[in-house]
Amino acid sequence: MASLRGMQQPELSKKLFKMIKSENHTIGAYESASRERISIASQLSDWGEATGDDAISDISDKLGVLLSELGEQEDVFAQNLEDYRSILKQIRNTESSVQPSRDHKAKISDEIQKLKYKEPQSTKLVTLEQELVRAEAQNLVAEAQLTNITRQKLKEAYDIHFAAVIERAEKQILLARHGRRILNLLDDTPVVPGDTRPAFEHAHQARQVLHDAEEDLREWTPSLEPVPSSATDLGTNLMPTSPQSVEQQVETGSPVQQRITGSEKGVSNAGQLASTDSRDVSGSSTAVQPEPSTSYQQQ
Structure with a gap:
């Protein structure tokens, strides 16, 4: 059925239709990676417990929590990509309406x-x-509407896309650094047969690392170069109304910055990181009018 819809697309919108469809497969891959990462994190925790080594058990449990949060961030990234994809659809729909x-x-x-x-x-x-x-x-009129909506929405869509990439990367770096802190708590000094390893004494420090990671995620805020837009004066008929200077746009910020200002960008909905004693780490308007854009916001 999907391929049939592709065949029925107007010539003008076929390329973007194909791209949007391909992007949907990419989003699905990120969602799958999120589920797999969370599952692997749980498996790591279970394995560590089964070793019978208190240090390995505690360290693997804490690493599992961080890896699970990395998986949650993949899902957040996929949701943000869906926001960007929905904006591209507005260009595609306008292209389809201009073809006749x-x-x-x-x-x-x-x-x-x-x-x-x-x-x-x-x-x-x-x-x-x-x-x-x-x-x-x-x-x-239709061609003017098409070029207006194409430039506006292309800019808006990839503003969201690249902001999401930056968020994902910065949070991955944050979590990875805390993961390396946990690794430093594990003593890997070799022992000879018959020797007994000392009891693990860093459980409190390991919990503190998770607490620090949780705080860092909660306090994370984006630091983005503005992507100003001059399309705020675009009327409902996709034609300009009153112009606004680029300087004014820089002051108010890009659409992404306006949407994320004041929002809490903390840990994911999967839960807190700190407490992990349990092993659960889970004119004439010819063209179609655009739909309201979806907010760039963690779900």
Whole structure:
């Protein structure tokens, strides 16, 4: 059915339709990676407990918590990609609505050329030429709407996309650094047969690392270079109303910055990191009007 829809897409929107469909597969891969990472984190914790080594058991449990949170961040990233993808759909829908206008203008133009060749004195030529003038006027509006929405939404979509990439990367780095702190609590000094390892004395420090990681995630805020937009004066008919300077846009910030200002970007909904004694680490408007964009926001 999906391939049939692709075949039925207007020529103008086929390429973007294909790209949006491919992006959906990519989002699914990130969601799958999230589930697998959380599952592996749980398996690591279970294995550590089964070793009978108190140090390995505690360290693997804490590492499992951090790895599980890394998995949750993959899911957050996938949700943000879906937001970006939904904005690209607005360009695709506008392209689809403009194609009939182009086709209608081309059809009338072809009819005029054929009639001039076969019946150059035909009175129908006047009627067709009048229709062509109207078709060209309608197409002119549609093309202006298309270029307006394409530039605005392309900028907005990839603003969200790259902001999500930065968030994911910075939080992964944050969690990985705390994971390395936990590794430093494990004594790997070799022992000879018959020797007994000393009791693990760093359980409190390990819990503190998780607490620090939780605090760092909660306090994380984006530091993004502004991506100003001059499209705030775009009316509901996709045509400009009153202009706004780029300087004003820099002051107010990009759409992504406006959406994330004041929002809490802490730990994921999977739960807190700190307490882990249990082993659970789980004009004439011709083109289609765009849908409201989805907020760039952790779900």
